[in-house]
Amino acid sequence: MLQIISLLMENKAGALMRVTGLLTARGYNIDSLTVARTLDPALSRMTIAVEIESHGRRQLIKQMNKLINVLQATDLTDGPSVTREIVLMRVRAVQDVRTAILKEAEIFGARILESSIDGFALEATGDIERLDELINIMRTYGDIEVTRSGAVAVSLEAKKLRLSPPIYRSEAVVSEDKNGVV
Amino acid sequence: MSELMSGAKILLECLGREGVEVIFGYPGGVTLPFYDALYDNPIRHVLVRHEQNAAFAAQGYARSTGKVGVCCATSGPGATNLVTGLVDAMMDSIPIVALTGQVSTKLIGTDAFQEADTFGITRSATKHNYLVKNIKDLPAVIHEAFYIAASGRPGPVLVDVTKDVFMGNAYHEPVNAIHLPGYKVYTEGHTGQIRRAAQMMLEAERPLVYAGGGVVLGNAHEELRALVELLDVPTVCTLMGLGGLPSEHPNFISMPGMHGSYAANMAMSGADLLIALGVRFDDRVTGRLAAFAPHAKIIHVDIDPAEISKNRNADLPIVGDLKNVLPKLCASVQEIRSDTGSPERPAIKRWWKQVRDWKVEHPLEPVFSTSEIKPQHLMAEIDRISQGKAIVTTDVGQHQMWAAQLIRYNAPRLWINSGGLGSMGFGLPSAIGAQFANPDQLVFSIVGDGGFQMSLPELATLMNYGLPVKIIVMNNGYLGMVRQWQELFYNNRLCSVTLDSFPEPAQLAGAYGFKGRTVEQPAELADALREAIEYNGPYLLNVRVTPTENVYPMVPAGGAINEMVLGPVQPTSVA
Numbered sequence: 108m109l110q111i112i113s114l115l116m117e118n119k120a121g122a123l124m125r126v127t128g129l130l131t132a133r134g135y136n137i138d139s140l141t142v143a144r145t146l147d148p149a150l151s152r153m154t155i156a157v158e159i160e161s162h163g164r165r166q167l168i169k170q171m172n173k174l175i176n177v178l179q180a181t182d183l184t185d186g187p188s189v190t191r192e193i194v195l196m197r198v199r200a201v202q203d204v205r206t207a208i209l210k211e212a213e214i215f216g217a218r219i220l221e222s223s224i225d226g227f228a229l230e231a232t233g234d235i236e237r238l239d240e241l242i243n244i245m246r247t248y249g250d251i252e253v254t255r256s257g258a259v260a261v262s263l264e265a266k267k268l269r270l271s272p273p274i275y276r277s278e279a280v281v282s283e284d285k286n287g288v289v
Numbered sequence: 290m291s292e293l294m295s296g297a298k299i300l301l302e303c304l305g306r307e308g309v310e311v312i313f314g315y316p317g318g319v320t321l322p323f324y325d326a327l328y329d330n331p332i333r334h335v336l337v338r339h340e341q342n343a344a345f346a347a348q349g350y351a352r353s354t355g356k357v358g359v360c361c362a363t364s365g366p367g368a369t370n371l372v373t374g375l376v377d378a379m380m381d382s383i384p385i386v387a388l389t390g391q392v393s394t395k396l397i398g399t400d401a402f403q404e405a406d407t408f409g410i411t412r413s414a415t416k417h418n419y420l421v422k423n424i425k426d427l428p429a430v431i432h433e434a435f436y437i438a439a440s441g442r443p444g445p446v447l448v449d450v451t452k453d454v455f456m457g458n459a460y461h462e463p464v465n466a467i468h469l470p471g472y473k474v475y476t477e478g479h480t481g482q483i484r485r486a487a488q489m490m491l492e493a494e495r496p497l498v499y500a501g502g503g504v505v506l507g508n509a510h511e512e513l514r515a516l517v518e519l520l521d522v523p524t525v526c527t528l529m530g531l532g533g534l535p536s537e538h539p540n541f542i543s544m545p546g547m548h549g550s551y552a553a554n555m556a557m558s559g560a561d562l563l564i565a566l567g568v569r570f571d572d573r574v575t576g577r578l579a580a581f582a583p584h585a586k587i588i589h590v591d592i593d594p595a596e597i598s599k600n601r602n603a604d605l606p607i608v609g610d611l612k613n614v615l616p617k618l619c620a621s622v623q624e625i626r627s628d629t630g631s632p633e634r635p636a637i638k639r640w641w642k643q644v645r646d647w648k649v650e651h652p653l654e655p656v657f658s659t660s661e662i663k664p665q666h667l668m669a670e671i672d673r674i675s676q677g678k679a680i681v682t683t684d685v686g687q688h689q690m691w692a693a694q695l696i697r698y699n700a701p702r703l704w705i706n707s708g709g710l711g712s713m714g715f716g717l718p719s720a721i722g723a724q725f726a727n728p729d730q731l732v733f734s735i736v737g738d739g740g741f742q743m744s745l746p747e748l749a750t751l752m753n754y755g756l757p758v759k760i761i762v763m764n765n766g767y768l769g770m771v772r773q774w775q776e777l778f779y780n781n782r783l784c785s786v787t788l789d790s791f792p793e794p795a796q797l798a799g800a801y802g803f804k805g806r807t808v809e810q811p812a813e814l815a816d817a818l819r820e821a822i823e824y825n826g827p828y829l830l831n832v833r834v835t836p837t838e839n840v841y842p843m844v845p846a847g848g849a850i851n852e853m854v855l856g857p858v859q860p861t862s863v864a
Contacts, residue, residue, distance in 0.1 A: 121420070165598075175472045271473055273468050
């Protein structure tokens with residue numbers, strides 16, 4: 108089953124590699140991964156969709172939480188959450204199906220970005236399954252090209268974020284005096 | 290106060306503030322500015338002969354003292370040579386900081402001379418790693434590295450520093466506070482869980498303490514002893530936990546696992562409560578997980594939440610530092626007892642009798658012969674000299690198992706071996722680190738003839754620094770453990786396990802300027818060991834032992850730990 112994991116992490120070089128490294132080291136293939144800055148530019152929010160059996164999942168979340176750059180890793184698979192994806196698509200359409208395509212787009216709430224003699228460029232958002240459906244339908248009208256964003260998700264639960272306070276190096280200062288090092 | 294300093298100087302300044310006394314390392318192109326700054330710095334640098342051994346020596350220092358060990362290597366091959374030592378430290382949770390040089394920032398990614406993606410390569414080999422491209426980041430990074438290495442579940446941290454950072458200049462403001470908002474260390478233990486655990490301990494009829502490396506790493510040996518004595522409960526210590534409870538303590542039942550004792554494994558299998566302290570239910574301890582401690586409820590105390598229920602589900606998990614949790618457990622036990630009194634517990638008495646019977650039935654005992662030196666005989670002799678007090682380092686394999694089974698360790702941090710990763714070549718360089726940290730202590734490096742030859746270049750380091758490490762080569766002419774498996778599980782089709790052409794020890798040691806000798810006769814062993822110890826300096830004692838001796842008891846791979854093969858003749862309880 109596809110699992111959705113949400114991570115809040117420091118926006119630092121290498122942080123992404125640490126998270127994906129945990130997955131690849133266990134032989135998991137990432138279905139999708141999105142990452143972007145949060146309101147606080149020092150932090151990023153990452154959403155990962157990945158196929159993992161349920162036992163491995165708990166262990167993996169713990170391992171992610173152990174990463175120094177990760178502030179919080181949350182499993183959104185079972186809890187209340189919303190997952191959305193955006194799809195950009197070009198549909199090659201001959202004259203006689205153009206109206207049908209526009210109707211379908213309307214049903215799925217997709218927006219037409221561009222229209223040309225060759226066909227349309229569309230944008231649609233929705234949950235993963237609904238976008239799968241849209242893509243399947245559009246395929247029946249002609250050749251399509253699709254770019255999907257990957258899942259982005261937000262938890263609907265208020266989860267307490269525990270951050271570690273700064274650590275003051277009092278012992279180290281003592282040893283400094285002892286060694287006579289300035 | 291702030292003055293203009295080079296990055297190399299700032300780095301050394303920060304190391305000084307962390308109390309670093311010694312760096313084990315090997316210089317190279319991009320670390321030249323660092324070594325130039327080291328020239329007139331009080332921190333000592335020990336020149337090893339291979340970077341892998343710098344990491345192992347730093348581990349020997351860390352394992353024998355509890356302080357953070359430091360190693361250093363140049364970019365490219367220097368850094369890649371460190372990797373085995375880092376993974377080894379990762380597996381055994383040993384606090385070391387590795388400093389590596391990196392090519393200049395503007396050259397990164399150009400396949401420059403001696404460039405390697407050290408940051409990427411060591412990502413999974415470390416607890417955390419850094420690439421420093423800006424001199425302003427350097428002080429905080431160094432202090433973070435030491436803090437991360439030593440706190441929580443310890444581990445290796447690597448700091449990769451570009452040459453331009455070493456060479457650049459900045460006004461150095463000492464950093465006194467570090468910010469690691471995502472780094473969580475849970476030390477106290479949940480009060481309610483602790484009380485429930487105490488209750489379970491008092492209700493159990495067949496309790497067993499299963500103590501591991503966490504006791505040693507957390508310096509919680511006295512606290513462990515207090516709990517064990519308060520509850521009067523039998524205790525097994527894992528390979529990493531040896532010395533956590535003194536080997537001579539009446540409650541100590543020896544080591545469990547693949548080559549654990551009969552009593553320890555039977556106790557694990559028979560217990561109704563396992564008090565698991567700083568352990569990770571490693572496969573070498575549990576054997577077939579489904580059959581491991583089938584009757585036991587599990588109390589699992591560990592500082593790393595990811596260890597809880599990783600391999601075996603914990604009925605009562607406590608996340609915390611043993612140093613804090615164990616005294617609280619003791620207090621809880623006493624509190625409950627003062628409320629309820631301490632009623633007679635006939636079940637516990639029966640359990641103790643059972644455990645003692647197991648110990649008597651199949652004790653771990655040395656084997657002797659008059660015609661050849663048995664490896665167990667060698668360990669018994671070393672034990673007689675050590676009396677539970679010497680530092681013993683080993684590689685991995687048969688000699689390691691016999692040294693774990695037959696030598697006493699009456700204090701933590703005496704027994705130093707590569708447990709989780711099982712790295713050959715660990716014994717000699719780790720002894721260098723341990724001897725540096727403990728100049729007045731007797732240090733044995735017990736190695737096989739295979740692993741010894743992997744670290745051969747470090748003989749020069751021993752001589753160079755006058756380190757009186759006593760190298761005891763348990764020489765059976767084979768890669769013994771692999772040979773044992775080929776004999777037992779591959780129809781004795783011995784393939785690439787014969788180690789011929791072992792160098793003549795007196796000549797080998799002599800070439801480096803110290804003394805060596807071979808001993809083959811059992812009657813001469815004690816005398817040879819005495820000579821080694823009395824010799825003022827390093828000593829290489831090559832002990833020719835029975836070539837085909839096997840380590841027993843043995844739990845075959847995939848077996849349950851109570852299904853031991855006890856000796857060469859009768860596989861008693863094996864189906």
